[in-house]
Amino acid sequence: MTDTETHPRQLTRKDFASDQEVRWCPGCGDYAILANVQGVLPDLGIPRENIVFVSGIGCASRFPYYMNTYGFHSIHGRAPAIATGISATRPDLKVFVITGDGDALSIGGNHLIHAMRRNANLTIVLFNNQIYGLTKGQYSPTSELGKITKSTPMGSLDYPFNPVSVALGAEATFVARSIDNERQHLAEMVERAARHEGTSFIEVYQNCNIFNDGAFDAIRGNPANQIRLEHGRPIRFGADLERGVVLNPDATLSIVDVAEVGEENLLVHDAHREDPGLAFLLARLSHTPNGPTPIGLFRQVQRPVYGLEMQRQIDEAVARRGRGDLAALITGGDTWEVS
Amino acid sequence: MTTKTVERVDTVTIRFAGDSGDGMQLTGNRFTSVTARVGNDLATLPDFPAEIRAPAGSLPGVSGFQLHFADHDILTPGDQPDVLVAMNPAALKTNLPDLVPGGTLIVNSDAFTKANLKKARYDSNPLEDGSLDGYRVYQVPLTSLTVKALEDSPLSSKDKQRAKNMFALGLMSWMYSRPTEPTERWLREKFSRSPDLAEANITAFRAGWAFGETTEVFSHAYEVPPAKLPSGRYRQITGNLAISYGLIAAAERAGLPLFLGGYPITPASDILHELARHKNFGVRTFQAEDEIAGVGAALGAAFAGSLAATATSGPGVVLKGETIGLATSVELPLLIIDIQRGGPSTGLPTKTEQSDLLLAMFGRNGDAPLPVVAAATPGDCFDVAIEAARIALKYRTPVLVLSDGYLANGAEPWRLPQIDELPDLRPLVNFATEPNHDGEFWPFLRDPETLARPWAIPGTPGLEHRIGGLEKADGPGNISYDPANHHRMTELRAAKIARIAADIPALTVDDPTGDARVLVLGWGSTFGPIAAAVRRVRARGLAVARAHLRHLNPFPANTGEVLSRYERIVVPEMNMGQLRQLIRAHYLVDARGYNRVAGLPFTSKELEQAIVAHIEEIDR
Numbered sequence: 001m002t003d004t005e006t007h008p009r010q011l012t013r014k015d016f017a018s019d020q021e022v023r024w025c026p027g028c029g030d031y032a033i034l035a036n037v038q039g040v041l042p043d044l045g046i047p048r049e050n051i052v053f054v055s056g057i058g059c060a061s062r063f064p065y066y067m068n069t070y071g072f073h074s075i076h077g078r079a080p081a082i083a084t085g086i087s088a089t090r091p092d093l094k095v096f097v098i099t100g101d102g103d104a105l106s107i108g109g110n111h112l113i114h115a116m117r118r119n120a121n122l123t124i125v126l127f128n129n130q131i132y133g134l135t136k137g138q139y140s141p142t143s144e145l146g147k148i149t150k151s152t153p154m155g156s157l158d159y160p161f162n163p164v165s166v167a168l169g170a171e172a173t174f175v176a177r178s179i180d181n182e183r184q185h186l187a188e189m190v191e192r193a194a195r196h197e198g199t200s201f202i203e204v205y206q207n208c209n210i211f212n213d214g215a216f217d218a219i220r221g222n223p224a225n226q227i228r229l230e231h232g233r234p235i236r237f238g239a240d241l242e243r244g245v246v247l248n249p250d251a252t253l254s255i256v257d258v259a260e261v262g263e264e265n266l267l268v269h270d271a272h273r274e275d276p277g278l279a280f281l282l283a284r285l286s287h288t289p290n291g292p293t294p295i296g297l298f299r300q301v302q303r304p305v306y307g308l309e310m311q312r313q314i315d316e317a318v319a320r321r322g323r324g325d326l327a328a329l330i331t332g333g334d335t336w337e338v339s
Numbered sequence: 340m341t342t343k344t345v346e347r348v349d350t351v352t353i354r355f356a357g358d359s360g361d362g363m364q365l366t367g368n369r370f371t372s373v374t375a376r377v378g379n380d381l382a383t384l385p386d387f388p389a390e391i392r393a394p395a396g397s398l399p400g401v402s403g404f405q406l407h408f409a410d411h412d413i414l415t416p417g418d419q420p421d422v423l424v425a426m427n428p429a430a431l432k433t434n435l436p437d438l439v440p441g442g443t444l445i446v447n448s449d450a451f452t453k454a455n456l457k458k459a460r461y462d463s464n465p466l467e468d469g470s471l472d473g474y475r476v477y478q479v480p481l482t483s484l485t486v487k488a489l490e491d492s493p494l495s496s497k498d499k500q501r502a503k504n505m506f507a508l509g510l511m512s513w514m515y516s517r518p519t520e521p522t523e524r525w526l527r528e529k530f531s532r533s534p535d536l537a538e539a540n541i542t543a544f545r546a547g548w549a550f551g552e553t554t555e556v557f558s559h560a561y562e563v564p565p566a567k568l569p570s571g572r573y574r575q576i577t578g579n580l581a582i583s584y585g586l587i588a589a590a591e592r593a594g595l596p597l598f599l600g601g602y603p604i605t606p607a608s609d610i611l612h613e614l615a616r617h618k619n620f621g622v623r624t625f626q627a628e629d630e631i632a633g634v635g636a637a638l639g640a641a642f643a644g645s646l647a648a649t650a651t652s653g654p655g656v657v658l659k660g661e662t663i664g665l666a667t668s669v670e671l672p673l674l675i676i677d678i679q680r681g682g683p684s685t686g687l688p689t690k691t692e693q694s695d696l697l698l699a700m701f702g703r704n705g706d707a708p709l710p711v712v713a714a715a716t717p718g719d720c721f722d723v724a725i726e727a728a729r730i731a732l733k734y735r736t737p738v739l740v741l742s743d744g745y746l747a748n749g750a751e752p753w754r755l756p757q758i759d760e761l762p763d764l765r766p767l768v769n770f771a772t773e774p775n776h777d778g779e780f781w782p783f784l785r786d787p788e789t790l791a792r793p794w795a796i797p798g799t800p801g802l803e804h805r806i807g808g809l810e811k812a813d814g815p816g817n818i819s820y821d822p823a824n825h826h827r828m829t830e831l832r833a834a835k836i837a838r839i840a841a842d843i844p845a846l847t848v849d850d851p852t853g854d855a856r857v858l859v860l861g862w863g864s865t866f867g868p869i870a871a872a873v874r875r876v877r878a879r880g881l882a883v884a885r886a887h888l889r890h891l892n893p894f895p896a897n898t899g900e901v902l903s904r905y906e907r908i909v910v911p912e913m914n915m916g917q918l919r920q921l922i923r924a925h926y927l928v929d930a931r932g933y934n935r936v937a938g939l940p941f942t943s944k945e946l947e948q949a950i951v952a953h954i955e956e957i958d959r
Contacts, residue, residue, distance in 0.1 A: 069803050326758050332574055336572070
């Protein structure tokens with residue numbers, strides 16, 4: 001028994017790094033997200049052995065190999081399903097799903113929305129780079145319309161998903177967005193997501209410097225275009241917070257000059273509204289991140305947690321009928337004796 | 340009890356046939372329950388269309404339930420009914436060809452209207468045109484007699500008519516001297532929330548019984564004495580119920596919580612339904628968004644320390660293939676239960692077939708061997724579920740369990756097992772708790788005897804590790820693209836499964852005289868028909884041997900030796916020759932097939948003929 005086990009010490013970022021060499025391309029946004037998550041975990045106060053990272057297939061999905069926790073690198077698109085099985089049977093575990101835009105929204109779209117509607121106790125981090133990286137550069141379900149790639153030499157024809165809209169459509173109880181290199185903002189979102197009870201979903205804009213470099217430059221290197229959502233505060237942004245968001249009578253949002261409209265007329269962000277409608281309008285402010293784009297917490301509400309509800313039904317059944325008796329079960333009602 | 344003469348018979352096969360809305364399955368099941376109580380051996384064959392309610396009176400809408408019961412042990416639901424209860428012309432038309440010549444035919448004469456005759460494509464009324472002369476026909480106006488018996492009931496006229504199946508059940512209960520009290524009690528329970536319905540059904544049931552007793556039409560009743568089965572306490576059980584109980588029993592005997600991930604699919608859904616009722620055993624059932632998520636969640640639950648299973652049918656197994664492959668790669672215990680039905684594609688959802696054997700064996704990318712076990716009878720589904728769990732836990736592998744639509748819905752008497760005599764699976768769980776290699780934890784360091792890897796579940800301090808579908812280094816389990824390692828890991832995965840052959844019972848041969856030259860080799864639900872056919876062949880004075888495979892991968896270690904003792908191997912299968920292909924490939928023997936995929940179990944008569952033809956051919 002080592003000293004650390006008898007006297008639990010505060011874990012550090014290093015404790016969460018596995019001994020495996022990280023093999024993403026140099027300059028990939030994934031490095032920043034990995035470091036960020038490793039940095040947040042010690043603050044959660046959860047023992048390493050009670051943390052599980054589950055992933056699908058894609059560049060992002062290599063993530064569990066680099067975490068010194070339990071991990072499961074599964075199959076393309078299926079991480080939310082596998083993770084649901086883990087969290088539903090083990091409410092004592094903190095389960096993360098690491099996924100990408102192709103993994104979560106293309107092949108795994110079905111599992112993603114159903115995990116969120118069930119409110120399984122999962123923190124889902126979607127690395128959105130708007131491209132298939134591991135298969136070397138095909139357009140993804142979040143690529144902008146007309147994207148020219150190897151598989152779409154004349155431009156992609158399919159209209160992209162907005163991941164935050166999808167999550168809100170599935171009525172996820174925690175929906176946030178951040179950016180790979182916004183260290184503090186991302187850390188705050190990851191920590192809040194990890195502390196949420198139920199499904200927390202974070203879309204992270206992640207730069208793929210090999211196949212889709214600069215996809216988020218309109219906001220990634222440009223804080224003036226980042227509409228930082230803060231609960232209870234009027235929605236303002238810009239270098240001098242000179243711009244803001246108003247709710248129009250026709251139930252649309254507009255971006256306005258605060259000086260012209262007056263701060264009192266700006267939309268005040270309410271992340272805890274039961275109705276996801278306003279959050280959805282915010283998500284629509286920028287369908288693809290080419291202009292001012294909201295980041296931060298869009299929505300956080302409380303709803304019964306799937307795995308805990310499953311446990312509650314078991315407890316209720318035991319309380320009502322007593323712990324199951326195998327002999328009584330198989331005997332059933334109608335039996336007869338043959339001598 | 341009846342006051343009429345009672346004639347003793349030793350075996351009877353009855354078929355109830357009617358519209359899919361006529362309640363034939365319910366009627367048949369109820370008759371089965373009381374027959375089981377009387378102590379007869381029995382076997383049932385429900386046969387219904389995939390449509391919930393096909394157009395009333397139409398030929399495709401006919402639903403049937405066949406029950407064979409006897410005073411001796413029986414093996415099949417009967418080749419041909421001795422008694423046919425036909426609730427309408429369509430039921431008569433589709434089922435009459437099966438009735439034995441001179442058999443008893445009870446028809447609901449009220450239903451033989453012009454419109455119904457037309458729907459059944461009868462040009463003339465068979466009750467009047469002499470076409471039924473070869474049978475003992477009882478024309479009973481079931482509908483009007485039922486309505487008349489219920490004239491004091493507050494039910495609507497339509498609801499009164501619907502009780503006619505209970506009239507028919509009452510009549511058959513009289514005719515075969517079945518006790519009436521259990522059915523009346525059952526009806527009271529079933530309709531406890533609707534006393535009017537309960538009373539009406541009981542009244543109809545009693546009216547049917549009284550009709551047999553009082554009318555001149557029926558001169559005497561019959562009686563089938565109890566069968567002499569091995570001593571013990573019995574109940575009636577279907578295959579799906581037995582599998583459900585087997586899973587719960589396996590989890591209890593392993594000391595693990597049971598998790599079932601599933602998606603509704605015929606004919607497997609009843610396993611999901613049944614397990615969902617037993618949450619007080621700590622059972623978690625998860626109705627997933629699709630088949631893939633059903634097995635995915637099960638694999639996640641296995642990783643986290645549950646005894647995990649998924650239950651489906653062929654189309655579901657296809658969808659689950661990728662995850663089953665992942666389970667073979669990460670080497671976690673997982674049960675995949677395939678209740679086979681007619682294929683390909685949607686095929687025949689409510690009809691039986693055993694055509695997923697090669698899918699079970701090979702339905703994954705890469706070299707991904709896994710154990711395959713198959714149930715022989717409805718009751719055997721219980722033991723097979725436990726055996727599959729034993730193998731899965733001991734060898735840390737997914738196991739494919741094959742049942743089929745016939746076993747799933749068919750019923751038989753089942754001798755209750757002694758719980759403490761069931762295998763103790765606790766020692767096989769053996770979760771890892773300590774590092775296993777120089778202070779480190781290597782998730783792929785194998786047990787030298789079984790080649791199983793350690794099962795370290797999340798929550799265990801110090802054993803944090805990562806698994807996945809990428810190839811793993813032999814031992815440490817880290818990602819490895821090393822060619823030699825991949826070859827070694829492929830061999831290890833195969834060797835692990837192959838070693839199970841030494842851990843399963845030898846193949847036993849039923850060859851009483853020892854001078855048979857033909858061996859009939861079966862697997863799965865053909866057990867009953869093959870055994871019955873072999874009896875018939877022997878009754879002709881011919882020698883024939885019989886063997887049944889429960890383990891299809893790996894085969895029992897002595898299989899090759901057994902096959903080599905016979906001049907001819909005949910493999911009857913409800914597919915186009917899948918086991919035959921495996922047998923030929925493994926043992927280089929010229930196995931012959933008997934293959935038919937008609938959605939129904941083989942009759943013992945057709946197998947008898949096929950076996951005799953082989954015997955005659957090699958004797959020539």
